[in-house]
Amino acid sequence: MTQSEMEALRARCAPTAADGRFEPYKVSLRYDNPMTRMPHGFPFDHTQREVTEMLEKADGPWLVPETTPETSRR
């Protein structure tokens, strides 16, 4: 794309980009693999919709990693 084409595309996306609705990896847990969350000591609250969605989406069986994980929230 030329610079002007890129600018036009950015401008077209701007109205719907401003709340992150089309970038869920920035504004939700949807892309946070549970294996990312566990070592940081964050709990799994199964009453939270986002946590439920994250667990449904994750690669299973994610609780049995090949290498035993440490837990080290410093």
Add this chain to the structure above:
Amino acid sequence: MNTTRRDFLKVGAGAVAATSAVSPKSNEGFFSIASGRSEAAPAGEAGNMIYRRFGRTDVHISAIGVGGHHLGDVATLDEAVQLVHEAVDAGITFFDNAWEYYNGKTETILGRALRDGRREKVFLMTKVCTHGRSGKLAMQMLEDSLRRYQTDHLDLWQIHGIVYDNDPELAYAKGGVLEAFDRAKKEGKVRFVGFTGHKDPAFHLKMLELGYPFDSVQMPLNPFDANFHSFEKQVLPEVNRRGMAALGMKSMGGTAWGVGAGVVQADEMLRYAMSPLSRPLFAAWTRWTCCTRTCASCEVFSR
């Protein structure tokens, strides 16, 4: 499998047409395989692929790559292996993966697909998934990855998912993953190192400010990102200034919901991600597996 190599090459040719401009900063820009200037360029046909310099190194990688997670989505091992073979034959040299994808399944698939002479044709990456834990664990993960890949070294080893505010602090801590980076490089088990993340440009900037000489930085780059907590505006200039390789991801916005909503077309997203004019060191990797097989109409991108 309904999609043929010819179908894929059509996509590749489209990408070439969309990015047929030379980067203003890099004299190398990109070039055809026929030029023989790409270290990992496959021999023979596949002259439609484009290659970009990996940061300030002399290595060049294909401007489009194969996302490793999606190898786990393919129905059978044979299909996944064939998909990788078609990618290599089409000139793709950049292969992404992560230690934790499908609990190692996708690394095993890629290792299986690249044995028998294809390993040396590609720039092989995976990500270490310590997520704040120790360098010792990182080295264990590296050995897992090498065994699954059936190789003795990685071309690129990246920290997976800098997505929490204390991730930079944990990475730089004594005994942390960066010490494993130094050791792995010294032992010849990895050539280059970097980090990835999709959450917040501030976390990426903190990783850079703390000073480790990363070879690459991976981040979301798409026209939505440019308008919201933008990696393109905040992180990319700093990565380029430091001469590191900027690697894009989420070229379709992850879910492609913007495509589904009719705001943009899939080809526009891809062309944007691969446009070199504002990002001379940029190399996009994207999910051509989806583009060519799962959903040619781009209606059902799942990730």
